[in-house]
Amino acid sequence: MTLDVLVIGGGNAALCAALMAREAGCSVTLLESAPREWRGGNSGHTRNLRCMHDAPQDVLVDAYPEEEFWQDLLKVTGGLTNEHLARLVIRHSATCRPWMVKHGVRFQPSLSGALHTARTNAFFMGGGKALVNAYYRSAEKLGVQIHYNAEVDSVELNEGRFVAASVMHKQANGSVRRERIEARTCVLAAGGFESNRDWLREAWGQNERGEYPADQFLIRGTRFNQGVLLKHMLAQGADRIGDPTQAHMVAIDARAPLYDGGICTRIDCVSLGVVVNREARRFYDEGEDFWPKRYAIWGRLVAQQPGQVAYSIIDAKAVGRFMPPVFEGTQADSLPELARKLGLDEATFMQTLNDYNAACREGTFDHTALDDCHTEGVTPAKTHWARPLDTAPFYAYAVRPGVTFTYLGLKTDDTTAVRFNDQPSPNLFVAGEMMAGNVLGKGYTAGVGMTIGTAFGRIAGEQAAKAVQAQKEGAEHANA
Amino acid sequence: MQTLEALTRDARALALGELTAPEAEVARQMQICNGCRYCEGFCAVFPAMTRRLEFGKADIHYMANLCHNCGACLHACQYAPPHDFAINVPKAMAQVRGQTYADYAWPPALGSLYQRNGLTLSVALAFGLALFLALAMLRQGTLWSTPVAGGFYAVFPHNLMVSLFAPIFLFAVLALAMGVMRFWRDVTPATSGAELTSPAAAEAAHAALKLKYLDGGHGEGCHNEDDAWTHARRRYHHLTFYGFMLCFSATSVATLYHYVLGWPAPYDLTTLPKLLGVIGGVSLTVGTAGLWRLNLRRHPDHGDAAQKPMDRGFIALLFLVSVTGLLLWLLGQTAAMPLMLAVHLGAVMALFLTLPYGKSAHGIFRTAALLRFAIEKRQPNRLGLGGE
Numbered sequence: 070m071t072l073d074v075l076v077i078g079g080g081n082a083a084l085c086a087a088l089m090a091r092e093a094g095c096s097v098t099l100l101e102s103a104p105r106e107w108r109g110g111n112s113g114h115t116r117n118l119r120c121m122h123d124a125p126q127d128v129l130v131d132a133y134p135e136e137e138f139w140q141d142l143l144k145v146t147g148g149l150t151n152e153h154l155a156r157l158v159i160r161h162s163a164t165c166r167p168w169m170v171k172h173g174v175r176f177q178p179s180l181s182g183a184l185h186t187a188r189t190n191a192f193f194m195g196g197g198k199a200l201v202n203a204y205y206r207s208a209e210k211l212g213v214q215i216h217y218n219a220e221v222d223s224v225e226l227n228e229g230r231f232v233a234a235s236v237m238h239k240q241a242n243g244s245v246r247r248e249r250i251e252a253r254t255c256v257l258a259a260g261g262f263e264s265n266r267d268w269l270r271e272a273w274g275q276n277e278r279g280e281y282p283a284d285q286f287l288i289r290g291t292r293f294n295q296g297v298l299l300k301h302m303l304a305q306g307a308d309r310i311g312d313p314t315q316a317h318m319v320a321i322d323a324r325a326p327l328y329d330g331g332i333c334t335r336i337d338c339v340s341l342g343v344v345v346n347r348e349a350r351r352f353y354d355e356g357e358d359f360w361p362k363r364y365a366i367w368g369r370l371v372a373q374q375p376g377q378v379a380y381s382i383i384d385a386k387a388v389g390r391f392m393p394p395v396f397e398g399t400q401a402d403s404l405p406e407l408a409r410k411l412g413l414d415e416a417t418f419m420q421t422l423n424d425y426n427a428a429c430r431e432g433t434f435d436h437t438a439l440d441d442c443h444t445e446g447v448t449p450a451k452t453h454w455a456r457p458l459d460t461a462p463f464y465a466y467a468v469r470p471g472v473t474f475t476y477l478g479l480k481t482d483d484t485t486a487v488r489f490n491d492q493p494s495p496n497l498f499v500a501g502e503m504m505a506g507n508v509l510g511k512g513y514t515a516g517v518g519m520t521i522g523t524a525f526g527r528i529a530g531e532q533a534a535k536a537v538q539a540q541k542e543g544a545e546h547a548n549a
Numbered sequence: 550m551q552t553l554e555a556l557t558r559d560a561r562a563l564a565l566g567e568l569t570a571p572e573a574e575v576a577r578q579m580q581i582c583n584g585c586r587y588c589e590g591f592c593a594v595f596p597a598m599t600r601r602l603e604f605g606k607a608d609i610h611y612m613a614n615l616c617h618n619c620g621a622c623l624h625a626c627q628y629a630p631p632h633d634f635a636i637n638v639p640k641a642m643a644q645v646r647g648q649t650y651a652d653y654a655w656p657p658a659l660g661s662l663y664q665r666n667g668l669t670l671s672v673a674l675a676f677g678l679a680l681f682l683a684l685a686m687l688r689q690g691t692l693w694s695t696p697v698a699g700g701f702y703a704v705f706p707h708n709l710m711v712s713l714f715a716p717i718f719l720f721a722v723l724a725l726a727m728g729v730m731r732f733w734r735d736v737t738p739a740t741s742g743a744e745l746t747s748p749a750a751a752e753a754a755h756a757a758l759k760l761k762y763l764d765g766g767h768g769e770g771c772h773n774e775d776d777a778w779t780h781a782r783r784r785y786h787h788l789t790f791y792g793f794m795l796c797f798s799a800t801s802v803a804t805l806y807h808y809v810l811g812w813p814a815p816y817d818l819t820t821l822p823k824l825l826g827v828i829g830g831v832s833l834t835v836g837t838a839g840l841w842r843l844n845l846r847r848h849p850d851h852g853d854a855a856q857k858p859m860d861r862g863f864i865a866l867l868f869l870v871s872v873t874g875l876l877l878w879l880l881g882q883t884a885a886m887p888l889m890l891a892v893h894l895g896a897v898m899a900l901f902l903t904l905p906y907g908k909s910a911h912g913i914f915r916t917a918a919l920l921r922f923a924i925e926k927r928q929p930n931r932l933g934l935g936g937e
Contacts, residue, residue, distance in 0.1 A: 106631055107631075113627050114627050116587050175765075175766075175767040175769075177589065177590030177766065177767075178590070180586045180587070180589050181586065181589065181596075181599045182586065182599070183586075192590075193587075194590045194591070194766055194767055195587055195588055195590070195591065195621060195622070195624075195625030196585075196587030196588070196625055196627065197587075197627070198624075198625050198626065198627050199587075199621075199624070199625035202624060202625070202776040206776065206777055326633055326634075329627070329632060331585070331627050331628065332584070332585050332587075333581055333582075333584030333585040333628070334584070335584070388602070389602060389931070389932045390932075392583075392584060392586075393580070393583045393584055393602050394584060395580060395581050395584040
């Protein structure tokens with residue numbers, strides 16, 4: 070019996086594709102390169118998906134209409150998106166949740182400290198790992214064949230048509246068993262290349278200071294997204310989308326682990342204080358907009374600083390007003406002492422802080438609104454929440470760029486077909502991070518990664534099932 | 550096996566109000582969890598956590614007893630082992646919980662009975678059985694005879710049973726009350742200091758009696774052997790707890806009959822004491838058998854493995870009490886009656902003796918923690934994280 074659908078990958082998009090194809094009656098095998106305990110790729114670190122809705126829906130309040138969602142996406146991507154595909158994703162998000170619930174996903178109201186997303190984002194109860202667990206349970210129950218430690222490094226193609234995949238089954242004793250798996254159709258959902266440090270280094274290159282910035286990046290998610298299959302597909306001539314330096318990138322605690330630090334390593338006090346670089350100088354407006362709308366640009370901002378490091382500085386007034394950091398900050402009773410503890414040039418640091426403090430024009434501080442506390446006569450300005458840092462103890466958190474996922478991927482269309490020379494493959498589909506760049510050319514808005522993965526994962530599964538049906542009908546026709 | 554050094558450190562920490570090793574582990578994990586919060590919908594522990602930035606001794610004791618060891622946060626955790634952060638909240642909480650039972654035991658010297666609780670229960674059971682078998686032999690000269698009219702009281706007179714059980718039961722109630730009062734005093738300042746109100750009491754009672762926090766937050770149950778939900782733990786616990794309460798009320802009603810109405814035992818099947826006792830006994834038997842089976846199949850990462858003897862000992866003892874009680878009812882008219890009666894009373898004696906020094910403490914301390922939670926959540930939150 071020839072396998073109907075081979076799904077390569079084991080995260081949200083892969084599982085959605087596998088479940089949809091199985092529900093349509095196909096035989097499905099799913100290959101996850103990670104061992105069982107690390108299954109699910111970056112999906113295990115997620116917490117919600119952004120959902121369109123025209124009226125309140127269980128955990129979602131008010132309305133978030135298609136047009137508003139689209140405008141939000143247009144703004145964050147600066148136009149680097151595909152309106153047709155983006156609107157497809159947005160509309161899909163309005164209807165996919167009952168299906169998710171059917172497969173065991175449960176939702177909860179917006180988390181404390183994330184109330185701004187109560188309207189736009191539906192939170193998974195227990196987070197992304199609970200979602201991944203639910204999908205695997207459902208897939209096992211429905212009879213999807215699941216293999217862990219199964220990495221695909223190449224696929225056989227015949228004029229844009231998928232023939233077979235070459236799988237390396239990594240054995241417990243360290244050896245590798247190779248297997249060639251033929252299938253009528255295949256869905257690629259194996260993630261971006263963010264865990265591949267050599268590729269990141271090559272993509273970011275050397276800057277004018279002679280540094281390789283990517284060497285200082287931390288990876289917020291899985292270590293298994295090495296981009297092996299993505300590189301292979303691009304080398305085979307699949308059409309590409311996106312810039313390899315574009316990624317979801319935030320400023321995270323410099324002490325975070327190299328991989329899998331996830332959400333808790335975020336430093337959320339930027340807008341409550343100032344941020345200086347290694348030369349003890351400020352470099353961007355910390356109060357430009359609400360933090361949820363700005364956190365995703367700070368990874369890139371820090372990546373552009375010398376040494377790819379920066380220091381978020383607050384005073385005692387900020388304590389208790391932001392999500393508590395996972396590691397203790399550097400604490401000092403005076404600003405000069407803080408500079409010394411951080412190893413920053415004390416004179417420059419004091420100049421920066423004194424200039425900033427003197428420039429603050431305090432109005433009515435309100436962290437929940439774009440308030441009127443701002444600076445005058447200092448560059449860069451801080452346009453909101455600007456209050457002098459004058460109350461001991463002072464705290465500092467060193468931050469580095471933390472990459473969540475990369476946007477370089479395979480170009481696709483509304484059938485999720487992989488394309489070669491602008492021609493869609495009849496039986497090879499792509500979903501998740503491997504194609505998110507079609508919608509996200511740059512920038513990010515919370516929860517949209519899971520929205521893209523769910524929408525295109527489900528479409529890919531549906532299209533694969535359709536292609537299987539067409540092949541079977543074609544064979545019957547030939548036999549008749 | 551703890552080293553002497555570790556024991557000394559823990560003893561010193563206790564005296565100085567510093568954190569013991571299990572408490573420090575909870576504080577470490579809570580700092581990480583507080584930066585994530587994905588588990589907020591599961592239970593009361595995480596909403597309690599988000600009201601805090603630091604975790605002192607009293608906070609930790611409070612939260613450890615709020616935790617029902619349902620396992621939801623472990624299976625959902627992106628930082629669970631093999632992640633370097635090694636987050637396992639149910640295990641860390643269980644270890645502190647075990648420590649609080651011993652620390653708050655009254656009189657304090659008997660707190661050490663928690664350390665080797667399997668042995669404690671075994672000795673209590675051996676003592677109870679020996680006592681009643683010997684008494685029966687002394688009084689009857691045999692354990693195998695159909696007694697004359699007077700039934701059980703021919704073997705053990707009513708006044709003898711009351712004089713043996715009443716003081717032990719009253720002591721158990723006193724010891725548990727003394728312990729939980731000290732716990733309450735310690736955690737009250739850390740949980741807003743506010744007084745108990747009736748809405749808070751009603752909410753806590755509801756949560757305790759329905760085992761709300763074994764429902765997973767979505768109402769579909771908690772975990773036992775894997776990441777799938779099940780209502781089995783909740784249902785078998787209900788059968789056990791309510792079965793026990795029915796048996797207890799059967800005895801209480803019988804006592805009222807005896808002293809107030811002057812109706813001595815035995816009672817017919819259609820009387821209230823008998824009905825309560827039989828239904829309660831069956832429920833307790835099924836409940837404890839179910840809990841035993843679930844305990845054997847429980848995921849190894851749930852809770853504190855060192856407390857398995859305490860958990861299983863308690864389940865087994867309750868099972869023994871219920872089964873011997875039912876057998877006594879079935880065999881009451883046969884020659885086996887004196888033997889069954891001695892065994893049943895021995896098991897009940899062991900249960901009463903160990904009530905303040907065994908697993909039953911969990912119900913008392915958890916109810917206290919649920920009350921403090923219901924009080925605290927009604928107070929304004931001191932933290933203003935609204936903007937992030």
